[in-house]
Amino acid sequence: MSMPLLAALERHIADLDARGLRRHRHTAASACAPHVDVDGHTMLAFNSNDYLGLAADERVVDALRQGASLYGAGSGGSHLIGGHSRAHALLEERLAEFLSPHLDSARTLYFSTGYMANLALLSALAGPVPGETVIFSESLNHASLIDGVRLSHAAVQIYAHRDTGALASMLASSAASTKLVVTDSVFSMDGTLAPLPALLSLCEQHGAWLVVDDAHGFGMLGAHGRGVLEHFALHSPHLVYMGTLGKAAGVGGAFVAAHETVIEWLVQRARPYIYTTAAAPALAHALLTSLDLIASEEGDARRAQVQRLVRQLALAPVPSTWTRLASSTAIQPLIIGGNGEAMRAAAALFEQGVWVTAIRAPTVPVGSARLRITLSAAHSAADVERLVGALATLI
Ligand SMILES: *Cc1c(COP(=O)(O)O)cnc(C)c1O
Secondary structure, eight states: OOOHHHHHHHHHHHHHHHTTOOOOOOOBOSOSSSEEEETTEEEEEOOOSOTTSOTTOHHHHHHHHHHHHHHOSOOOSBIIIIIOOHHHHHHHHHHHHHHTTTSTTEEEEEESOHHHHHHHHHHHHHSSSGGGEEEEEETTOOHHHHHHHHHHTOEEEEEOTTOHHHHHHHHHTOOOSEEEEEEESBOTTTOOBOOHHHHHHHHHHTTOEEEEEOTTTTTTSSTTSOTHHHHTTOOOTTEEEEEESSSTTSSOOEEEEEEHHHHHHHHHHOHHHHTSBOOOHHHHHHHHHHHHHHHSHHHHHHHHHHHHHHHHHHTOOOOTTSEEOOOOSSEEEEEEESHHHHHHHHHHHHHTTEEOEEEOTTTSOTTOEEEEEEOOTTOOHHHHHHHHHHHHTTO
8 A cells, every 4th residue: 555645754754864954852761950861871951941940849849749639630621611720720810919010900821831822822812803913923933922823813924033123114004903012032042032121112102912922031030030021120001921831930831911801811712721621730739839939039049040150151162153142041052053063062962961952943043053051040050060161072
């Protein structure tokens, strides 16, 4: 029997291989931490998004156990059909209270993943008047925002990376009754920040909404970890905020915080919210402990530790053909260019016991393959010293 689909897939996979674009997974046999057992070797890892080191924190893990004793292993259903638990409700209340200095009449809604939250948000907000909605999307936005825009069926205009001038003219010439400007706050593969104060004032000037994906800022930026809202002291009824809880918060899931009417609409109509099983309540219960830690003095100390490591890594010598982006966040990319060279650099580090992931197209633009180093409060200065030493062998 001929199987043309399989033949086509095999051809495409071979082509990815030939172009240095084939992805492989390493298997970790221990918890997410700086030192991790990978395929039988103990590796020093600089590739997790566990920026505050909470993923394996005993207090968070204990809370997860307690959550399982209280609520069991699974939610048993979708949020609208029996799966919504008190743990979900408490988490939503805590998040709304935490962000209240920046959002008026805010309510929050917990999602099982950030990817689902972005699909839900964009499809539902464009939904009531799809023909009259235009989404203005930043060119380096995360894949989940791009897919959310696609699912919304709204018209989309893409503005160039951090180009507020281009966005201003697009907004000025748009007659759409609903305008949504959508952006990552911390660009996930660059570590740099979007010019949010300028974006927000443009939105207010043109009656547009600003949808901010703060996956890498929530818990990390701002004096209390309230993310980019606190970092830039943003406050506006036009804000729709999305934060993820599997990165700095160390557990999983995500939330949208916005005006209560926006959240009520998501509950009524967002298909990626409605037609999926609610995340295990134990996760929401564990997140209450994560949030306490994020907001505590210990959270401040952990954020300060990441900043010390960022400054330490900034002094590392790297090959002169590489480019270091001006990132002050835990995401510290070294842009190499070609796929082959980036893969060889990652392999040479791996051989020295240092695990850094090479990121290639389509995750980043073609020709900008890079090592994406991520730092965590769980790393020590000695860990970063080892990374710096390993990078030096590549010069
Ligand atoms: C990780 C990430 C997401 C997706 O969040 P998950 O909870 O991992 O699904 C969305 N947006 C950005 C910018 C991210 O980095």
